[in-house]
Amino acid sequence: MTAPTTPRRQSGGLVHRAVPYRDPEHQATVLAGPVTDALEDGRRALVVVEPRCATELQRSLGRDAGVEFHPPERMHSAPPFTVAGRWSRAVREALSDGATGVCTVGQSMDLPGADGAYWTRLDLALVHALRDLPVELLCCFPDGAAGRASAGALHDEFLVDGAPVPTGCRRDDHELLAENPQPPPRDLGAPVVVLPVTLGGLGAMRRVVERQALLSGFGPSRSEDLVLAVNELVSNGVEHGSGAPVLRMWRTAGGLVAEMSDAAPCRLAFPGLAAPPVAGARGRGMWLASELSDVLQVWTAEDDPGRVSGTVVRVTMTPP
Template sequence: MKVERNRVAAPLRLQHAAGYFSSLDDLVAQLLPLVSRALERGEPVALAVRPGTERALYTALGRRGGLIALTEPYPFSRGSGQTTAVRLARELRELTRSSAHATLISEHDSRYDGVDGRYWTEFDAAANIALGDLPVSLLCFYPELPLHLEILEGARRNHPLLLADGEFRPNPAHRTPQDVLAETPAPAPALLGAPAVQLTYTAWQLRDVRAAVTNLMTDSAFGSTRIEDVVLAINEVATNAVEHGTREAQLSLWLSTDGLVCEVHDGGRLADPLPGLRAPRPTDPRGRGMWIARQLCDLLHVWQDHTGTHVRLHAAS
Protein backbone atom coordinates (compact mmCIF):
# COMPACT_ATOMS: atom_id res chain seq x y z
CA MET A 1 0.00 0.00 0.00
CA LYS A 2 1.37 3.43 -0.95
CA VAL A 3 1.47 5.70 2.11
CA GLU A 4 1.58 9.49 1.98
CA ARG A 5 4.61 10.21 4.18
CA ASN A 6 4.89 13.97 3.73
CA ARG A 7 2.69 16.90 2.87
CA VAL A 8 3.22 20.61 2.42
CA ALA A 9 2.25 22.38 5.63
CA ALA A 10 -1.20 23.96 5.42
CA PRO A 11 -2.97 26.36 7.77
CA LEU A 12 -6.02 25.35 9.80
CA ARG A 13 -8.93 25.21 7.37
CA LEU A 14 -11.44 22.99 9.14
CA GLN A 15 -14.73 24.55 10.25
CA HIS A 16 -15.98 22.32 13.07
CA ALA A 17 -19.39 23.21 14.47
CA ALA A 18 -21.88 21.64 16.86
CA GLY A 19 -25.63 21.84 16.45
CA TYR A 20 -28.50 20.52 18.56
CA PHE A 21 -31.94 19.26 17.57
CA SER A 22 -35.13 18.38 19.40
CA SER A 23 -36.65 15.99 16.84
CA LEU A 24 -36.10 14.53 13.39
CA ASP A 25 -38.22 17.28 11.85
CA ASP A 26 -36.15 19.91 13.65
CA LEU A 27 -32.90 18.29 12.44
CA VAL A 28 -34.04 18.17 8.81
CA ALA A 29 -35.26 21.78 9.02
CA GLN A 30 -31.77 22.84 10.13
CA LEU A 31 -30.00 20.66 7.56
CA LEU A 32 -32.06 21.60 4.53
CA PRO A 33 -30.78 25.18 3.98
CA LEU A 34 -27.18 24.21 4.79
CA VAL A 35 -27.17 21.29 2.37
CA SER A 36 -29.09 23.14 -0.33
CA ARG A 37 -26.64 26.06 -0.34
CA ALA A 38 -23.64 23.76 -0.53
CA LEU A 39 -25.15 21.79 -3.42
CA GLU A 40 -26.00 25.02 -5.26
CA ARG A 41 -22.34 26.01 -4.98
CA GLY A 42 -21.40 22.69 -6.56
CA GLU A 43 -19.67 21.42 -3.44
CA PRO A 44 -19.73 17.76 -2.36
CA VAL A 45 -21.87 17.04 0.68
CA ALA A 46 -21.08 13.87 2.62
CA LEU A 47 -23.38 12.25 5.17
CA ALA A 48 -22.59 10.27 8.32
CA VAL A 49 -26.15 10.17 9.67
CA ARG A 50 -28.74 7.59 10.65
CA PRO A 51 -30.71 5.96 7.80
CA GLY A 52 -33.97 7.65 8.85
CA THR A 53 -32.31 11.07 8.75
CA GLU A 54 -30.85 10.38 5.32
CA ARG A 55 -34.26 9.34 3.93
CA ALA A 56 -36.00 12.37 5.43
CA LEU A 57 -33.35 14.72 4.03
CA TYR A 58 -33.65 13.25 0.53
CA THR A 59 -37.41 13.63 0.72
CA ALA A 60 -37.10 17.26 1.80
CA LEU A 61 -34.60 17.98 -1.00
CA GLY A 62 -36.92 16.39 -3.56
CA ARG A 63 -34.10 14.58 -5.34
CA ARG A 64 -31.78 11.62 -4.97
CA GLY A 65 -28.51 12.98 -6.32
CA GLY A 66 -25.77 15.15 -4.92
CA LEU A 67 -25.24 13.59 -1.49
CA ILE A 68 -22.44 11.15 -0.65
CA ALA A 69 -22.89 8.49 2.02
CA LEU A 70 -19.61 7.75 3.80
CA THR A 71 -18.61 4.20 4.61
CA GLU A 72 -19.61 2.66 7.91
CA PRO A 73 -16.75 1.98 10.35
CA TYR A 74 -15.74 -1.64 10.75
CA PRO A 75 -17.57 -3.13 13.76
CA PHE A 76 -14.27 -3.63 15.57
CA SER A 77 -13.34 0.05 15.19
CA ARG A 78 -16.63 1.55 16.38
CA GLY A 79 -15.25 2.00 19.88
CA SER A 80 -12.31 4.11 18.69
CA GLY A 81 -13.18 7.72 17.93
CA GLN A 82 -9.61 8.38 16.78
CA THR A 83 -9.84 5.60 14.18
CA THR A 84 -13.14 7.00 12.88
CA ALA A 85 -11.52 10.44 12.54
CA VAL A 86 -8.65 8.94 10.53
CA ARG A 87 -11.10 7.16 8.22
CA LEU A 88 -13.08 10.36 7.67
CA ALA A 89 -9.90 12.31 6.95
CA ARG A 90 -8.91 9.76 4.33
CA GLU A 91 -12.28 9.91 2.57
CA LEU A 92 -12.57 13.70 2.78
CA ARG A 93 -9.05 14.14 1.46
CA GLU A 94 -10.14 12.29 -1.68
CA LEU A 95 -13.32 14.40 -1.95
CA THR A 96 -11.42 17.68 -1.73
CA ARG A 97 -8.83 16.76 -4.37
CA SER A 98 -11.29 17.91 -7.03
CA SER A 99 -13.24 20.49 -5.01
CA ALA A 100 -12.34 23.69 -3.21
CA HIS A 101 -14.54 22.81 -0.24
CA ALA A 102 -16.68 19.99 1.12
CA THR A 103 -19.35 19.70 3.81
CA LEU A 104 -19.75 16.71 6.13
CA ILE A 105 -22.92 16.24 8.18
CA SER A 106 -22.45 14.00 11.21
CA GLU A 107 -25.23 12.87 13.53
CA HIS A 108 -24.89 11.37 16.98
CA ASP A 109 -25.45 7.60 16.88
CA SER A 110 -26.08 5.92 20.23
CA ARG A 111 -24.59 2.62 18.95
CA TYR A 112 -21.15 4.15 19.50
CA ASP A 113 -21.74 5.59 22.97
CA GLY A 114 -20.19 2.75 24.96
CA VAL A 115 -20.64 2.70 28.69
CA ASP A 116 -19.77 6.36 29.31
CA GLY A 117 -20.04 8.24 26.02
CA ARG A 118 -16.32 9.00 25.78
CA TYR A 119 -16.23 7.78 22.18
CA TRP A 120 -17.78 11.06 21.00
CA THR A 121 -15.40 13.22 23.04
CA GLU A 122 -12.48 11.29 21.56
CA PHE A 123 -13.87 11.49 18.02
CA ASP A 124 -14.45 15.25 18.06
CA ALA A 125 -11.04 15.92 19.61
CA ALA A 126 -9.34 13.65 17.04
CA ALA A 127 -11.26 15.26 14.17
CA ASN A 128 -9.87 18.66 15.11
CA ILE A 129 -6.38 17.24 14.49
CA ALA A 130 -6.91 14.76 11.65
CA LEU A 131 -9.09 17.09 9.53
CA GLY A 132 -7.45 20.34 10.56
CA ASP A 133 -5.74 21.10 7.23
CA LEU A 134 -8.70 20.12 5.04
CA PRO A 135 -11.11 22.64 3.43
CA VAL A 136 -14.08 21.03 5.14
CA SER A 137 -17.08 22.13 7.17
CA LEU A 138 -17.81 19.37 9.70
CA LEU A 139 -21.25 19.89 11.24
CA CYS A 140 -21.93 17.59 14.20
CA PHE A 141 -25.55 17.35 15.36
CA TYR A 142 -26.57 16.06 18.77
CA PRO A 143 -30.07 15.48 20.20
CA GLU A 144 -30.89 17.81 23.05
CA LEU A 145 -32.15 14.91 25.18
CA PRO A 146 -31.53 12.28 26.36
CA LEU A 147 -27.73 12.14 26.23
CA HIS A 148 -25.00 11.04 28.57
CA LEU A 149 -23.56 14.13 30.27
CA GLU A 150 -20.09 13.23 28.97
CA ILE A 151 -21.33 13.51 25.36
CA LEU A 152 -22.79 16.96 25.89
CA GLU A 153 -19.71 18.16 27.79
CA GLY A 154 -17.42 16.77 25.10
CA ALA A 155 -19.41 18.49 22.36
CA ARG A 156 -19.33 21.76 24.28
CA ARG A 157 -15.53 21.69 24.66
CA ASN A 158 -14.48 20.22 21.31
CA HIS A 159 -16.25 22.46 18.78
CA PRO A 160 -14.72 25.84 17.91
CA LEU A 161 -18.08 26.88 16.41
CA LEU A 162 -21.74 26.57 17.33
CA LEU A 163 -24.61 26.51 14.85
CA ALA A 164 -27.51 28.67 15.99
CA ASP A 165 -30.35 30.01 13.81
CA GLY A 166 -28.47 28.87 10.72
CA GLU A 167 -25.35 30.89 11.58
CA PHE A 168 -21.90 29.87 12.80
CA ARG A 169 -20.86 31.54 16.04
CA PRO A 170 -17.61 31.26 18.04
CA ASN A 171 -17.86 28.86 20.96
CA PRO A 172 -16.40 30.45 24.12
CA ALA A 173 -16.20 27.03 25.81
CA HIS A 174 -13.94 25.52 23.11
CA ARG A 175 -10.65 23.98 24.26
CA THR A 176 -7.73 22.30 22.49
CA PRO A 177 -7.83 18.52 21.90
CA GLN A 178 -4.89 18.09 24.28
CA ASP A 179 -6.72 19.92 27.07
CA VAL A 180 -9.95 18.01 26.47
CA LEU A 181 -8.28 14.60 26.48
CA ALA A 182 -6.18 15.43 29.53
CA GLU A 183 -9.48 15.57 31.43
CA THR A 184 -11.25 12.82 29.48
CA PRO A 185 -8.62 10.33 28.29
CA ALA A 186 -9.24 7.99 25.36
CA PRO A 187 -10.95 4.83 26.66
CA ALA A 188 -9.33 1.42 26.71
CA PRO A 189 -10.81 -1.05 24.18
CA ALA A 190 -12.51 -4.29 25.17
CA LEU A 191 -10.29 -6.94 26.70
CA LEU A 192 -9.21 -9.88 24.58
CA GLY A 193 -8.44 -13.47 25.51
CA ALA A 194 -5.00 -15.04 25.85
CA PRO A 195 -2.75 -13.97 22.93
CA ALA A 196 -1.32 -16.42 20.42
CA VAL A 197 2.10 -14.76 20.76
CA GLN A 198 3.50 -12.63 23.55
CA LEU A 199 7.04 -11.37 23.97
CA THR A 200 9.00 -8.75 25.85
CA TYR A 201 11.60 -6.94 23.76
CA THR A 202 14.15 -4.12 23.72
CA ALA A 203 15.43 -1.93 20.89
CA TRP A 204 17.98 -4.65 20.11
CA GLN A 205 15.21 -7.21 19.56
CA LEU A 206 13.01 -5.45 16.99
CA ARG A 207 14.02 -8.10 14.48
CA ASP A 208 12.35 -10.65 16.77
CA VAL A 209 9.19 -8.51 16.75
CA ARG A 210 9.08 -8.45 12.94
CA ALA A 211 9.76 -12.18 12.77
CA ALA A 212 6.98 -12.98 15.26
CA VAL A 213 4.41 -11.02 13.24
CA THR A 214 5.55 -12.51 9.92
CA ASN A 215 5.53 -16.08 11.26
CA LEU A 216 2.04 -15.77 12.70
CA MET A 217 0.60 -14.23 9.51
CA THR A 218 2.26 -16.69 7.13
CA ASP A 219 -0.22 -19.28 5.80
CA SER A 220 -3.12 -17.06 6.92
CA ALA A 221 -5.68 -15.28 4.74
CA PHE A 222 -3.26 -12.36 4.30
CA GLY A 223 -1.34 -12.00 1.05
CA SER A 224 2.39 -11.29 1.00
CA THR A 225 1.98 -7.57 0.23
CA ARG A 226 -0.51 -7.09 3.06
CA ILE A 227 1.80 -8.95 5.44
CA GLU A 228 4.62 -6.55 4.54
CA ASP A 229 2.33 -3.57 5.26
CA VAL A 230 1.26 -4.93 8.65
CA VAL A 231 4.81 -5.83 9.67
CA LEU A 232 5.88 -2.27 8.78
CA ALA A 233 3.03 -0.76 10.82
CA ILE A 234 3.75 -2.89 13.89
CA ASN A 235 7.48 -2.26 13.61
CA GLU A 236 6.85 1.51 13.66
CA VAL A 237 4.71 1.28 16.80
CA ALA A 238 7.06 -1.21 18.50
CA THR A 239 10.04 1.04 17.76
CA ASN A 240 8.29 4.09 19.22
CA ALA A 241 7.58 2.17 22.41
CA VAL A 242 11.26 1.44 23.18
CA GLU A 243 12.60 4.73 21.81
CA HIS A 244 10.16 7.09 23.52
CA GLY A 245 8.61 4.94 26.24
CA THR A 246 10.66 2.54 28.36
CA ARG A 247 13.69 0.36 27.67
CA GLU A 248 11.51 -2.75 27.52
CA ALA A 249 8.06 -3.12 25.95
CA GLN A 250 5.62 -5.97 25.48
CA LEU A 251 4.07 -7.22 22.24
CA SER A 252 0.92 -9.39 22.09
CA LEU A 253 -0.63 -10.88 18.93
CA TRP A 254 -4.01 -12.45 18.18
CA LEU A 255 -5.06 -14.01 14.86
CA SER A 256 -8.69 -14.78 13.98
CA THR A 257 -11.12 -14.75 11.08
CA ASP A 258 -11.44 -10.97 11.62
CA GLY A 259 -7.72 -10.49 10.99
CA LEU A 260 -4.70 -9.73 13.13
CA VAL A 261 -4.76 -7.78 16.38
CA CYS A 262 -1.56 -6.47 17.93
CA GLU A 263 -1.04 -4.65 21.22
CA VAL A 264 2.15 -2.87 22.25
CA HIS A 265 2.55 -1.79 25.87
CA ASP A 266 5.27 0.30 27.50
CA GLY A 267 5.63 2.13 30.80
CA GLY A 268 6.10 5.62 29.36
CA ARG A 269 3.79 8.61 29.06
CA LEU A 270 2.81 10.44 25.87
CA ALA A 271 2.78 14.23 25.69
CA ASP A 272 0.49 13.96 22.66
CA PRO A 273 -2.58 11.88 23.61
CA LEU A 274 -3.41 11.11 19.95
CA PRO A 275 -0.15 10.67 18.01
CA GLY A 276 -0.07 10.15 14.26
CA LEU A 277 -3.29 11.99 13.39
CA ARG A 278 -1.59 14.95 11.70
CA ALA A 279 0.32 14.21 8.50
CA PRO A 280 4.05 14.90 8.85
CA ARG A 281 5.56 17.83 6.99
CA PRO A 282 8.65 17.50 4.78
CA THR A 283 10.66 19.49 7.33
CA ASP A 284 9.80 17.17 10.22
CA PRO A 285 12.91 15.07 10.97
CA ARG A 286 10.89 12.46 12.90
CA GLY A 287 7.32 11.62 13.83
CA ARG A 288 6.24 9.65 10.77
CA GLY A 289 5.95 6.22 12.43
CA MET A 290 2.49 6.51 13.99
CA TRP A 291 1.13 8.30 10.90
CA ILE A 292 2.34 5.46 8.67
CA ALA A 293 0.92 2.84 11.02
CA ARG A 294 -2.49 4.57 11.07
CA GLN A 295 -2.61 4.57 7.27
CA LEU A 296 -1.70 0.89 6.98
CA CYS A 297 -4.08 -0.52 9.61
CA ASP A 298 -7.87 -0.65 9.86
CA LEU A 299 -7.70 0.39 13.51
CA LEU A 300 -5.02 2.05 15.59
CA HIS A 301 -6.13 3.02 19.08
CA VAL A 302 -3.91 4.69 21.68
CA TRP A 303 -4.78 4.94 25.36
CA GLN A 304 -2.96 5.55 28.64
CA ASP A 305 -3.45 4.47 32.23
CA HIS A 306 -1.41 4.28 35.43
CA THR A 307 0.77 1.50 33.95
CA GLY A 308 1.84 3.42 30.85
CA THR A 309 0.95 3.78 27.16
CA HIS A 310 -0.85 1.16 25.10
CA VAL A 311 -1.50 0.82 21.36
CA ARG A 312 -3.88 -1.64 19.72
CA LEU A 313 -3.69 -2.25 15.96
CA HIS A 314 -6.18 -4.29 13.92
CA ALA A 315 -5.53 -5.35 10.34
CA ALA A 316 -8.58 -6.94 8.71
CA SER A 317 -7.96 -10.02 6.61
Protein backbone atom coordinates in the same frame (compact mmCIF):
# COMPACT_ATOMS: atom_id res chain seq x y z
CA MET B 1 -34.24 30.79 5.45
CA THR B 2 -31.65 33.36 6.45
CA ALA B 3 -28.81 34.14 4.09
CA PRO B 4 -25.93 31.69 4.48
CA THR B 5 -22.77 32.97 6.07
CA THR B 6 -19.27 32.32 4.87
CA PRO B 7 -17.69 29.83 7.30
CA ARG B 8 -15.03 31.36 9.55
CA ARG B 9 -12.01 29.14 9.16
CA GLN B 10 -9.68 28.40 12.02
CA SER B 11 -5.92 28.65 11.54
CA GLY B 12 -5.65 25.22 9.91
CA GLY B 13 -8.75 25.55 7.71
CA LEU B 14 -11.30 23.74 9.89
CA VAL B 15 -14.74 25.18 10.66
CA HIS B 16 -16.27 23.28 13.59
CA ARG B 17 -19.83 24.08 14.69
CA ALA B 18 -22.61 22.45 16.69
CA VAL B 19 -26.04 22.44 15.03
CA PRO B 20 -29.13 22.26 17.29
CA TYR B 21 -32.30 20.65 15.97
CA ARG B 22 -35.79 19.86 17.28
CA ASP B 23 -36.63 16.70 15.32
CA PRO B 24 -35.32 14.85 12.22
CA GLU B 25 -37.42 16.97 9.87
CA HIS B 26 -36.10 20.20 11.38
CA GLN B 27 -32.60 18.74 11.37
CA ALA B 28 -32.82 18.11 7.63
CA THR B 29 -34.13 21.64 7.07
CA VAL B 30 -31.27 23.33 8.92
CA LEU B 31 -28.69 21.13 7.20
CA ALA B 32 -30.02 21.75 3.70
CA GLY B 33 -28.56 25.28 3.63
CA PRO B 34 -24.90 24.55 4.46
CA VAL B 35 -24.89 21.33 2.43
CA THR B 36 -26.30 23.12 -0.63
CA ASP B 37 -23.76 25.93 -0.19
CA ALA B 38 -20.96 23.38 -0.09
CA LEU B 39 -22.06 21.71 -3.32
CA GLU B 40 -22.48 25.03 -5.10
CA ASP B 41 -18.97 26.07 -3.97
CA GLY B 42 -17.39 22.97 -5.51
CA ARG B 43 -17.04 21.23 -2.18
CA ARG B 44 -18.21 17.71 -1.35
CA ALA B 45 -20.71 16.75 1.32
CA LEU B 46 -20.21 13.68 3.52
CA VAL B 47 -23.15 12.98 5.83
CA VAL B 48 -23.53 10.47 8.66
CA VAL B 49 -26.90 11.00 10.35
CA GLU B 50 -29.85 8.95 11.57
CA PRO B 51 -31.99 7.37 8.82
CA ARG B 52 -35.01 9.67 9.26
CA CYS B 53 -32.88 12.78 8.81
CA ALA B 54 -31.03 11.22 5.87
CA THR B 55 -34.34 10.43 4.16
CA GLU B 56 -35.66 13.96 4.69
CA LEU B 57 -32.40 15.52 3.51
CA GLN B 58 -32.39 13.39 0.35
CA ARG B 59 -36.00 14.41 -0.29
CA SER B 60 -35.11 18.09 0.18
CA LEU B 61 -31.92 18.10 -1.89
CA GLY B 62 -32.80 15.45 -4.44
CA ARG B 63 -31.22 12.03 -4.57
CA ASP B 64 -28.93 13.09 -7.39
CA ALA B 65 -27.52 16.12 -5.52
CA GLY B 66 -24.16 14.42 -5.04
CA VAL B 67 -24.28 14.08 -1.25
CA GLU B 68 -22.38 11.06 0.06
CA PHE B 69 -24.36 9.38 2.84
CA HIS B 70 -22.48 6.90 5.05
CA PRO B 71 -24.41 4.35 7.18
CA PRO B 72 -23.86 5.31 10.86
CA GLU B 73 -23.53 1.71 12.06
CA ARG B 74 -20.73 1.12 9.57
CA MET B 75 -18.87 4.39 10.08
CA HIS B 76 -19.02 4.02 13.88
CA SER B 77 -18.12 0.32 14.06
CA ALA B 78 -14.72 1.04 15.66
CA PRO B 79 -13.14 3.06 18.48
CA PRO B 80 -13.13 6.88 18.12
CA PHE B 81 -9.46 7.03 17.03
CA THR B 82 -10.14 4.71 14.08
CA VAL B 83 -13.42 6.41 13.14
CA ALA B 84 -11.70 9.80 13.03
CA GLY B 85 -9.13 8.23 10.73
CA ARG B 86 -11.93 7.00 8.47
CA TRP B 87 -13.36 10.52 8.26
CA SER B 88 -9.91 11.91 7.50
CA ARG B 89 -9.35 9.39 4.69
CA ALA B 90 -12.78 10.12 3.19
CA VAL B 91 -12.03 13.84 3.22
CA ARG B 92 -8.57 13.42 1.70
CA GLU B 93 -9.98 11.17 -1.03
CA ALA B 94 -12.56 13.83 -1.91
CA LEU B 95 -9.87 16.51 -2.04
CA SER B 96 -7.61 14.37 -4.23
CA ASP B 97 -10.57 13.89 -6.58
CA GLY B 98 -10.83 17.62 -7.21
CA ALA B 99 -13.06 18.95 -4.41
CA THR B 100 -12.13 22.40 -3.09
CA GLY B 101 -13.26 21.44 0.39
CA VAL B 102 -15.62 19.14 2.26
CA CYS B 103 -18.70 19.70 4.39
CA THR B 104 -19.05 16.83 6.86
CA VAL B 105 -22.13 16.27 8.98
CA GLY B 106 -22.45 13.92 11.93
CA GLN B 107 -24.40 13.39 15.11
CA SER B 108 -24.32 11.31 18.25
CA MET B 109 -26.87 8.51 18.30
CA ASP B 110 -27.80 5.31 20.10
CA LEU B 111 -25.42 2.67 18.74
CA PRO B 112 -23.93 -0.45 20.39
CA GLY B 113 -20.82 0.44 22.38
CA ALA B 114 -21.19 4.19 21.74
CA ASP B 115 -21.86 5.95 25.04
CA GLY B 116 -21.36 9.61 25.95
CA ALA B 117 -17.62 9.15 26.38
CA TYR B 118 -17.38 7.65 22.89
CA TRP B 119 -19.01 10.68 21.25
CA THR B 120 -16.96 13.19 23.27
CA ARG B 121 -13.71 11.46 22.39
CA LEU B 122 -14.76 11.14 18.74
CA ASP B 123 -15.52 14.84 18.47
CA LEU B 124 -12.10 15.74 19.90
CA ALA B 125 -10.37 13.19 17.66
CA LEU B 126 -12.14 14.53 14.57
CA VAL B 127 -10.94 18.06 15.27
CA HIS B 128 -7.40 16.74 15.64
CA ALA B 129 -7.59 14.66 12.46
CA LEU B 130 -9.20 17.35 10.29
CA ARG B 131 -7.68 20.53 11.71
CA ASP B 132 -5.34 21.15 8.74
CA LEU B 133 -7.90 20.33 6.05
CA PRO B 134 -10.48 22.61 4.33
CA VAL B 135 -13.40 21.09 6.20
CA GLU B 136 -16.68 22.40 7.56
CA LEU B 137 -17.52 19.99 10.40
CA LEU B 138 -21.14 20.23 11.55
CA CYS B 139 -22.14 18.25 14.66
CA CYS B 140 -25.90 17.93 15.18
CA PHE B 141 -27.49 17.63 18.63
CA PRO B 142 -31.05 17.70 20.06
CA ASP B 143 -31.76 21.27 21.18
CA GLY B 144 -32.36 22.08 24.83
CA ALA B 145 -30.48 23.44 27.84
CA ALA B 146 -28.63 20.18 28.55
CA GLY B 147 -27.82 19.64 24.89
CA ARG B 148 -26.45 23.15 24.46
CA ALA B 149 -24.28 22.83 27.55
CA SER B 150 -22.85 19.50 26.39
CA ALA B 151 -22.31 20.59 22.77
CA GLY B 152 -21.02 24.00 23.83
CA ALA B 153 -18.26 22.37 25.86
CA LEU B 154 -16.89 20.89 22.61
CA HIS B 155 -17.54 23.75 20.18
CA ASP B 156 -16.75 27.44 19.91
CA GLU B 157 -19.89 28.15 17.89
CA PHE B 158 -23.46 27.01 17.33
CA LEU B 159 -25.00 27.28 13.86
CA VAL B 160 -28.49 28.72 14.45
CA ASP B 161 -30.75 29.67 11.53
CA GLY B 162 -27.73 29.73 9.24
CA ALA B 163 -25.68 32.08 11.41
CA PRO B 164 -22.78 31.32 13.80
CA VAL B 165 -23.41 32.08 17.46
CA PRO B 166 -20.63 31.85 20.11
CA THR B 167 -21.27 29.08 22.61
CA GLY B 168 -19.43 30.83 25.43
CA CYS B 169 -18.71 27.56 27.26
CA ARG B 170 -15.95 25.80 25.29
CA ARG B 171 -13.82 23.66 27.60
CA ASP B 172 -10.22 22.42 27.57
CA ASP B 173 -9.70 19.26 25.49
CA HIS B 174 -7.52 17.53 28.08
CA GLU B 175 -10.11 18.10 30.79
CA LEU B 176 -12.80 16.59 28.59
CA LEU B 177 -10.63 13.57 27.78
CA ALA B 178 -9.88 12.97 31.45
CA GLU B 179 -13.60 13.13 32.29
CA ASN B 180 -14.50 10.76 29.45
CA PRO B 181 -11.92 7.96 29.58
CA GLN B 182 -11.97 5.16 27.05
CA PRO B 183 -12.15 1.58 28.30
CA PRO B 184 -8.76 0.17 29.30
CA PRO B 185 -7.11 -2.40 27.01
CA ARG B 186 -9.31 -5.49 26.86
CA ASP B 187 -7.81 -8.73 28.14
CA LEU B 188 -7.40 -10.97 25.10
CA GLY B 189 -6.11 -14.00 26.98
CA ALA B 190 -2.76 -15.68 26.47
CA PRO B 191 -0.86 -14.13 23.53
CA VAL B 192 0.73 -16.27 20.82
CA VAL B 193 3.77 -13.94 20.87
CA VAL B 194 5.50 -12.12 23.72
CA LEU B 195 8.67 -10.47 22.47
CA PRO B 196 10.73 -7.74 24.18
CA VAL B 197 12.40 -5.71 21.43
CA THR B 198 15.54 -3.58 21.36
CA LEU B 199 17.21 -1.80 18.46
CA GLY B 200 19.21 -4.87 17.48
CA GLY B 201 16.12 -7.08 17.50
CA LEU B 202 13.92 -5.15 15.05
CA GLY B 203 14.81 -7.44 12.14
CA ALA B 204 13.91 -10.58 14.10
CA MET B 205 10.69 -8.92 15.26
CA ARG B 206 9.64 -8.24 11.67
CA ARG B 207 10.19 -11.88 10.76
CA VAL B 208 8.05 -13.00 13.72
CA VAL B 209 5.20 -10.70 12.66
CA GLU B 210 5.39 -11.89 9.05
CA ARG B 211 5.23 -15.53 10.16
CA GLN B 212 2.17 -14.89 12.34
CA ALA B 213 0.46 -13.04 9.50
CA LEU B 214 1.05 -15.89 7.06
CA LEU B 215 -0.12 -18.46 9.63
CA SER B 216 -3.31 -16.39 10.05
CA GLY B 217 -4.13 -16.56 6.34
CA PHE B 218 -2.75 -13.20 5.22
CA GLY B 219 -1.39 -13.02 1.71
CA PRO B 220 2.01 -11.47 0.93
CA SER B 221 0.67 -7.92 0.45
CA ARG B 222 -1.48 -7.94 3.59
CA SER B 223 1.37 -9.47 5.58
CA GLU B 224 3.68 -6.73 4.36
CA ASP B 225 1.21 -4.08 5.52
CA LEU B 226 1.03 -5.61 9.00
CA VAL B 227 4.81 -5.93 9.26
CA LEU B 228 5.24 -2.30 8.30
CA ALA B 229 2.54 -1.10 10.72
CA VAL B 230 3.98 -3.05 13.66
CA ASN B 231 7.52 -2.04 12.78
CA GLU B 232 6.52 1.64 12.92
CA LEU B 233 4.93 1.21 16.36
CA VAL B 234 7.75 -0.80 17.89
CA SER B 235 10.42 1.42 16.34
CA ASN B 236 8.74 4.40 18.02
CA GLY B 237 9.07 2.65 21.36
CA VAL B 238 12.72 1.85 20.68
CA GLU B 239 13.67 5.31 19.43
CA HIS B 240 11.42 7.65 21.40
CA GLY B 241 10.28 5.56 24.37
CA SER B 242 12.10 3.37 26.88
CA GLY B 243 14.21 1.70 24.21
CA ALA B 244 12.81 -1.73 25.09
CA PRO B 245 9.10 -2.03 24.22
CA VAL B 246 7.28 -5.35 24.31
CA LEU B 247 5.37 -6.82 21.37
CA ARG B 248 2.41 -9.12 22.03
CA MET B 249 0.21 -10.77 19.42
CA TRP B 250 -3.13 -12.60 19.53
CA ARG B 251 -5.32 -14.41 17.05
CA THR B 252 -8.93 -13.40 17.70
CA ALA B 253 -12.30 -13.69 15.99
CA GLY B 254 -11.85 -10.08 14.89
CA GLY B 255 -8.46 -10.69 13.30
CA LEU B 256 -4.79 -10.70 14.19
CA VAL B 257 -3.97 -8.26 16.99
CA ALA B 258 -0.50 -6.82 17.57
CA GLU B 259 0.23 -4.68 20.62
CA MET B 260 3.22 -2.51 21.47
CA SER B 261 3.50 -1.62 25.16
CA ASP B 262 6.18 0.63 26.57
CA ALA B 263 6.91 1.96 30.03
CA ALA B 264 7.54 5.45 28.69
CA PRO B 265 4.51 7.75 28.64
CA CYS B 266 3.24 9.43 25.50
CA ARG B 267 2.32 13.08 26.06
CA LEU B 268 -0.04 13.41 23.11
CA ALA B 269 -3.76 12.70 23.41
CA PHE B 270 -4.16 11.57 19.78
CA PRO B 271 -0.69 10.62 18.53
CA GLY B 272 -0.42 10.12 14.79
CA LEU B 273 -4.06 10.86 14.06
CA ALA B 274 -3.44 13.82 11.75
CA ALA B 275 -1.53 13.20 8.53
CA PRO B 276 2.00 14.65 8.83
CA PRO B 277 3.31 17.26 6.37
CA VAL B 278 4.37 15.75 3.05
CA ALA B 279 7.88 17.17 3.45
CA GLY B 280 8.21 16.06 7.07
CA ALA B 281 10.83 13.45 7.83
CA ARG B 282 9.42 12.53 11.24
CA GLY B 283 6.07 11.96 12.87
CA ARG B 284 4.78 9.51 10.26
CA GLY B 285 5.04 6.22 12.15
CA MET B 286 1.80 6.17 14.15
CA TRP B 287 -0.14 7.76 11.31
CA LEU B 288 1.17 5.19 8.83
CA ALA B 289 0.24 2.34 11.19
CA SER B 290 -3.28 3.75 11.41
CA GLU B 291 -3.54 3.96 7.62
CA LEU B 292 -2.35 0.38 7.11
CA SER B 293 -4.42 -1.36 9.81
CA ASP B 294 -8.16 -1.93 10.18
CA VAL B 295 -8.30 -0.66 13.76
CA LEU B 296 -5.70 1.25 15.76
CA GLN B 297 -6.19 1.94 19.46
CA VAL B 298 -3.93 4.02 21.70
CA TRP B 299 -3.95 4.20 25.46
CA THR B 300 -1.58 6.63 27.16
CA ALA B 301 -0.97 7.80 30.70
CA GLU B 302 -1.70 11.33 29.48
CA ASP B 303 -4.89 10.24 27.72
CA ASP B 304 -6.26 8.09 30.56
CA PRO B 305 -4.71 9.28 33.84
CA GLY B 306 -4.63 6.57 36.50
CA ARG B 307 -5.89 3.87 34.12
CA VAL B 308 -2.86 3.25 31.93
CA SER B 309 0.82 3.36 32.79
CA GLY B 310 3.15 4.19 29.95
CA THR B 311 1.82 3.70 26.43
CA VAL B 312 -0.14 0.87 24.81
CA VAL B 313 -0.89 0.74 21.07
CA ARG B 314 -2.88 -2.03 19.40
CA VAL B 315 -3.51 -2.67 15.73
CA THR B 316 -6.00 -5.20 14.39
CA MET B 317 -6.00 -6.57 10.88
CA THR B 318 -8.21 -9.18 9.25
CA PRO B 319 -7.20 -11.56 6.47
CA PRO B 320 -8.28 -10.52 2.95
